[in-house]
Amino acid sequence: MSRSSTLRLWLRPGLLGLHAFAIASIAACVFMGLWQMGVYDSRQEHERADRQKVPVVALEGLWGPDEPFESRLNHRPVTVSGRFAPTSDQFWVSGKVQNGKSGFWLVAPFVVDGGSQALLVVRAWSAEAGALPKAPESVTDISAVLQPGEGARSPLDDNRVTGALRIPALINVLPYDLYSGFAISTTPATAEGMSLATPPLPDTSWTSGLRNLMYAFQWWVFGLFALFMWWRMSTESLEAARRR
Template sequence: MLRTLFSPRLLGMHLLAIGVLVAFTILGRWQLGVFQESGRPHAATDPAPVAITSLAAPGERVPPRAANHRVTAQGTFDTARQLLVADRAPDVEAGGGSGTGYWLLTPLRLADGTLVPVVRGWVPAPGDPAAAAPSGPVTVSGRWQPSEPSDFARPRAAPLPAGQLATVSTAELINVWPGARVRDGFVVTGAPVPGGVRAVAAPPPTVAGSFSWRNLAYAAQWWIFAGFAVFIWFHYVRDAVRAARGARSDDGAEAASPALGASPQA
């Protein structure tokens, strides 16, 4: 049997079956990867920057579709109301390191008197000299972000010190900045800030992906073909082994026939 299995003809069949099986398995895995990738969010068209005042009127909610869109605003930083958002990791993409630090949350006072919360950057410690906000009129460019949910922050054993927050929430900022008209959401500048403040990454907008079910069908098709190739290989080898056994049986029968039919000698 081993001689038959390792005959030149069957060796070629073995190699062909292995090659087909590997190729079809890889092709199926590739189509499965295309299917999985199609369902992931992908970058959307990044529209031109718009004035933050055009997103919504003061006191109104900004539509969620505006998340991560580029905005501009002109005004002066209200340095007396600056806050620190605790337990924020530096962004690797923006040149950050390890550990946790603080976001610099400084309100920008617009010409109409409303305040726009602006994340100007990241500092490692509350007393960092780079935390000082610039004075005078400024133009801020960044990406608008919706308010963070209250359960976004990790649980704490003790309350934060005065001047620090766990989340950037419009509802909370209205209470922290009494008497101020706070616009919905906040702006992340996303660009390096002079004075040593590290930038906070602001990703572009994304859209939800839609699964390409056709690629999933292609993956299943390639794997079915692989199974069919194994089926053909098995039957081909089985038939070859049966044929070899039959040939040996016939040879043995022919060799035994003369002895059985011989006449006795005198």
């Protein structure tokens, strides 16, 4: 049978209705799946926002230098009173991406009031790691977001640059009793002309809004089934027409 004859069979009035129904069904399934995926993403964003909307509290009484970093402390906004350590105690952490650019964190020990304990504070982000900027002596109160220490091993080199902010690796380098996590400053005065580092967004469980995610896949399975049924019914009708 010629190609034109085959095309006429596919476009018979009896099949045009089936084609239209299949297109409408598949389009509806794709749309509903995308809509459910949108709902899933929205629930993820709402959960992330809920985790960010927590009250700001003083570090004192919330967490001590000899206590482990617990999940309740992750991304927790706090206020800290104390003073920055001397400029020479600062260092850079490489490989920190901000606004699509790779750069460095400027980290300084912040000696907390009432003892010799120090919290490592990310003062700012810089595109280059040059001479260490002078520690801000006038800043005695800061706001910051707590973060767990990083796990990668990377020694502090002669230029005071390290590849990861790993607390155990820095205990023997800095003359302070360090907290087991660090903090990213949100106080502009700590940056002194540089850009404040952007705290990472809180992690959310992929199971939040899981029902909507499953509904999305379900709709797409329905769409594939509609495609299969259209193909099967169309080919059977075409074979019957050829035999006639």
